[in-house]
Amino acid sequence: MVRRRLVVELGQNRVGPLNRSLLYVQVERRIEDLLVRGRYRAGDRIPPEAELVESLGVSRATVRAGLGRLVERGLLERRQGSGTFLVRPPEGVRLRNGLERLETYTVQAERLGLELGSRHLRVESVAAGPEEAVALEVARGSRLVRVSRVLLVDGEPAAWMVDVVPEEIITAESVRERFRPEAMLLDLLVSEGVPIGFSKLVIDAVLVRPEEDVGRVLNLDSVSAALSLVETMYLTDGRPVQWSRNTFLPGRLDLHVIRELFEVRNIS
Template identity: 35%
Template sequence: MYLTLDQTATTPLYLQLEARLRDALSSGTWKAGEALPPERALAQQFGVSRLTLRKALERLEAQGLVQRRQGSGTYVAPRLEQPLSALTGFSQDMRARGLEPSDRWLKRGLFAASPEEVLALQLSPGERVARLERVRSAQGEPMAVERAAIPAHLLPEPEAVKDSLYTHLEGRGLRPWRALQRLRAVAAGRQEAGLLGVRSGSPLLYIERLSFLPDGGVLEFTRSHYRGDRYDFVAELRSS
């Protein structure tokens, strides 16, 4: 790879270098999870100081394109493609990619349904829901904050859910049959940013999912915030 910089341009060298490295990452010069060459080698290759190189790498890291590991080097940040055509859970998705999922529980128990949950789950006022809130991680890295609500009569013991919610529900004969999802881009608030280890204002994908049983009853109402620097949601379109 040979990417020249214009030493006479008014654009600072670190911004030129950032753009060249971003293009190289986009073109697949380095694969996800692969280490970039050592800083000394990259600086020599582009004819810049290591300080200039570090400024460019810091900007790429802030965009979620690379990960800098103390004492190890700089690595291409992984991105996960999530198909929108399959009804699967986080644990299943990660294991299908050879990644080990893990959770940090924030809340798990029975609670009075909020007005939003009453409406979404088609409940009567005063009914309770099983509420499951957790940070979902892959290979130890936070990927999403997930908040799920299920009618209490369908999940009377939410503490029994250890890993995959869908696996637990299927064990109770409650396999989700279809789902509706709504996605939109949002900026990370202080709470989500802290839980996901990103800066406030960072791009997130907010997803609402309603899952249904074969008889048409609502099984699950889930609201999730996914890291925009780690996830691509992919939909296959066909001509009618």
């Protein structure tokens, strides 16, 4: 069942640096991830501000603002003269995908200290079906390379991922030889010099049932909500080069977008 759909375009070189006024929001997320990775328990004293300033590489004021947001959310408590303590642990760390830029999950995982892996990895040479042919603008029956797998995050199933590219871009043999289970196919294409420019992403909220193919490979024992991400990568000249369909389990991917005010209508 599809409840909501969002379509966005992501570009590697289309967005400038984030507004520094939003840095404290990023710091809030990084502190939250630090608490999860450090396995802090309720009642534990967290690192002091000076230590967070050094480890995060930001100002004390920014760290204080990020901590303040966690205090407001009820995760932390400041005790005069004693420090800051964990009231309740945050939810498990997850991949964080900023929709305003094209960045692989490999890069995100490295930044967050997460370990990625693969299960049920298959690399096949296949004929383009109707949907793949339309997305990649090739003739039906054209030869494609399909990479499918269960993405593991810290050893736990997080997503079912299917990527296809035309064989003229890279062969199945090359992918088998060079693809790393902890990386993305996009990482391989970029390392091979394929000039990726931007992508178009369609996001659906769906239900996955245990008896479905995706439900079986993700070891579901009951119906689960999930995020379906269908993405088409384009070359810098505008031609499609990769089509992907990813299904993420709840709590494994945090999608967000930062929007700056561009134009408003004066109604006075």
